[in-house]
Amino acid sequence: MKVTINDVAKLAGVSMKTVSRVINKEPSVRKKTYDLVMSAVNELNYQPNIAARNLAGTSSFAIGLVYDNPNAYYVIDMQNGVLSRCKEEGYELVIHPCSYHDDNMQEEFKTMIKRSRLAGLVLTPPLSEQQSIIDMLDELGVHYVRLLSGRDTDINERNNCILVNDYAAAYEITEHLISLGHKRIAFVLGDKEHKSTSERLAGYHKALKAHNIERSDSLIYEGSYSFESGVNGAKELLKNGNPNNITAILGGNDEVAAGALFAARLMNIDIPAELSITGFEDSPFSRQTWPKLTTAHQANNVISEHAARLLFSKARGSRQQDKDVKTTFTPSLVVRESTGYAK
Template sequence: MKVTINDVAKLAGVSMKTVSRVINKEPSVRKKTHDIVMAAVKELNYQPNLAARNLAGSSAFAIGLVYDNPNAYYVIDMQNGVLSRCRQEGYELVIHPCSYADSQMRDELKTMIQRSRIAGLVLTPPLSEQQDIIDELDSMNMHYVRILSGRGSSNDDDSCIYVNDYAASYEITAHLIGLGHKNIAFICGDEEHKSTSERLAGYQKALSDNGISQRDEFIYRGEYSFESGVNGAKELLKDNNALAVTAVMGGNDEIAAGALFAARLMNIAIPSELAITGFEDSPFSKQTWPKLTTAHQENDVISEHAARLLFSKTRGARNQDKDITRIFTPTLVVRDSSAAQS
């Protein structure tokens, strides 16, 4: 027989309204009462009916994840991170893919929010970087958390989780320089993504700090795709490597995998003749041969902390989560695709 909220109330010796307040994580419940009710919930293995909760009251028991990213691995990791937190909180997750370039994006988002009755949104790049969308959400008094490429500071918006692409790119470049490489090329991702400019800036700063001149012809403006890596590498390495490039940094692992494929077609040995690195440590980095040196980016952990921050915001100042990481820096993972210049 299915356990009901009335069964929990009887076992805990409280009213059904009190059980509801505890389950809905209302901040005014005393800790002693909270613990008694949760002990009863655990003993009876009570599972709230989320659909009924949404229909019964004014509170929303779902949050939304909004994204526009062609990388399926990135999207799945982001979904898993947010979903893991939703399960702990007793919330559902509404997943909403969209196109940041769509002129009707704001109206689409507004309609989704109204139909789904969500408590808040987690926004991923590049949607999280669009001020018109943020303005629209503010006008609706909608809670949101943005995942952004950036370095963060003490004065930053408390609705942001930052990924320090700049520092990670600097570290990859310094790794290549330490191996003796000076002619290091960079294949960029989409110009609209802030991660592109941050990763490029980290690369340029590392060159400058090590006294290596920056050369415009070493930078290929592409997009976050395998094909862009292929085309970029062909351009940078054409005419028997006239530019004398000895290392190529891909803006992400897909780009790097494409660059490695192109180098193979041109009979360039990796890593003895050309070092190649990626970014993000997606499965692409482990599916190539040799496996890619890259920067490990914990997208599931990043999105889980974004969801924690969102839930913290929806509960107000009295129930803040003190253990949220606001700035994540991807870490260097050295594999076989990078080696000392021969």
């Protein structure tokens, strides 16, 4: 019933170890032997036993994805990207959502790492930006790759990071609004624990400056990456008859923008005639509002796939830094119906 490595070895007429070499794609196996073994593998439909490999080998055949993010679309994209790479490599994916607010999270996290002896971890914001976590992983000697908001110049982040250039993207979005004649542009920020928040804010400031538009703190609402925050932010910014003459609102992400849209509707404000709104990320969200959102496209599944790629190439030993691993991504502007000329 169960086919083991011995059965394959017997059929191929080689030693068990040689079969092991073949399935692990180790070098120094003659082509002829390789083919011989592979045909035996196929004939018997052999599936290596993961548990045995984990036990005998130094590293395991599973990687972990760690996140603390309430945004379902984001998480699913991340999972799918990493998963597609895992499939390719014959690894399993263990998902590990956790809450960074939780005090004993870190301890629990450590336990789980030690238990499962994962081959590596993909960390997403904001955990990827938390120094204490990084330190712990370094101490434990675990391979990991961090997904971060950052610019090309941030290469001091060693070589285990995938950077998303929110700064440039925010610049582009802001400039788009400016080009439509907007000058009083508000910003509903995301969680301040996320580096993306400060990066996006910095990009926005930079664009304002480049076009000689004065910045004002009264245009900034410090919120979080949620629909509710978008609602509250817009309400706050526009209350009392919009004293700041805001003509456009940058949403920290698509959810926030959708929330702002919602609030605008409650206040009978027409989008985009009276107010322009933009999102960030281009999640399905941005196509399911009315009107559809102008946003910055960020292919989270592609990004996370590259994160996994980088992780595997690191875990395999840094023989070669895979060239097809792209380590910097810049979201690009997608113009839809939620932005228009300033009134």
